[in-house]
Amino acid sequence: MFWFMQGLCSLPAFLVIWSSSTFIVSYLIALLRGDVDIIFPYISDTGANPPESCIFGLMTFISACAGTATIYARYKYVEKLSEETRVVSPCLNKSALYIGMLSCLGMCIVATFQETTVTIAHDFGALLFFVSGVSYICLQTAISYKAYPFGSSMTVIGVRLFIATLATVAFFPTVICAFFVKQTKLHRDPEDKDYPYHVASAVCEWTVAFSFICFFLTYIDDFKLFTLKVKTEYEGHS
Template identity: 80%
Template sequence: MFWFTQGLCFLPAFLVIWSSTTFIMSYLIALFRHDVDIILPYISDTIATPPESCIFGLMTFISACAGIATIYARYKYVEKLSEETRVVNAHLNKAALVIGMLSCLGMCIVATFQETIVTYAHDAGALLFFVCGITYTILQCFISYQAYPYGSSMNVIRARVIIATIATLGFFPTAICASYVNQTKLHRDPSDKDYPYQIASAVCEWTVAFSFICFFLTYIDDFKLFTLRVETECED
């Protein structure tokens, strides 16, 4: 039996592979069309113009659906784990579910509203995606510690803490440095005063985005252990 056929582990695996491909493909297309500079553009810069914006929008919608399915499956797994053991606070588990869903909503907003056309909506979506995404990883770290030893191994928990820490630490320079950058420019001159801030902010932005995506890799072993079923009940 192949590993990806065990339980629901194909969900986080697909989410990570598809989401990573979405970001990388958009960057490569924008680079090939000379829509962005080769050195560390913002993620938003790589999706500011068609056709990359159209491709990113479609692929991001699929990523958001996969994210919602993965987050919900994680919620149901923790809920089942706690039915008898009562090791995880039910309110904490529900809070993580809602916040995770909001991060997926933010992802869709980012893909729908380009930064050069509807800047405020795009920035609001990015903020929702990053803040809720980071908060979700932090809550899942707490949940993992509460569920131990019934849930993940300690090595997996430590990996989650490391990834969540990297994402959290990367968010603050992303936001602070971005406030000094003229984000309406897709091509930047190294002589610009805001160029160092743009480089620092872009590096941190890519780090935070991929940290959030890679966090779901830690779900693979857990998702091998369970499946979800849909039951249909007909009323007389």
């Protein structure tokens, strides 16, 4: 049996590959069309103009759906793991589920409202995505530690802790520096006074986004260990 056919590991694998492709494909199209600068555009800048905006929106929505499925599967895995061992509090597990779902909702908002059309809605969705996403991976790191020695190895837990720390540290410059960026144009001039803030914010934004992707990459081994089944019950009328 191939590794991607074991358990549900194909779910986080698809999420990682598809999400990475979403950022890279929209960036390459925008770059080839001359819609963004080659160095440090915001992620949203790469999906601001058609046709890349259409591709970015569609692929981001699919990523949100895959993320929802992965987050729910992780929730059910931890729930099953804790049925007999009681290593993880159900409240903590549900909190991570709800916060993860909020992050996916933020992705849907970002996909629906482009940066240059409905800026307020887009910025709200992006903020919801990043705040909830960082909170989710921090909670999942705590859950992994509490579940040890069941579930993930200490090496994987250490990797998750590093990724969660990196995402948390990078999140604050992303938001703080963005407040000092006065220009909203896609092509930036290094002579602009707010250019250093733009670069710092954009670099940190890409760092946070790919931290999420790397975090879900660590799910693959865990997802090899279980499957989910749908149970259908029909109550017919006599």
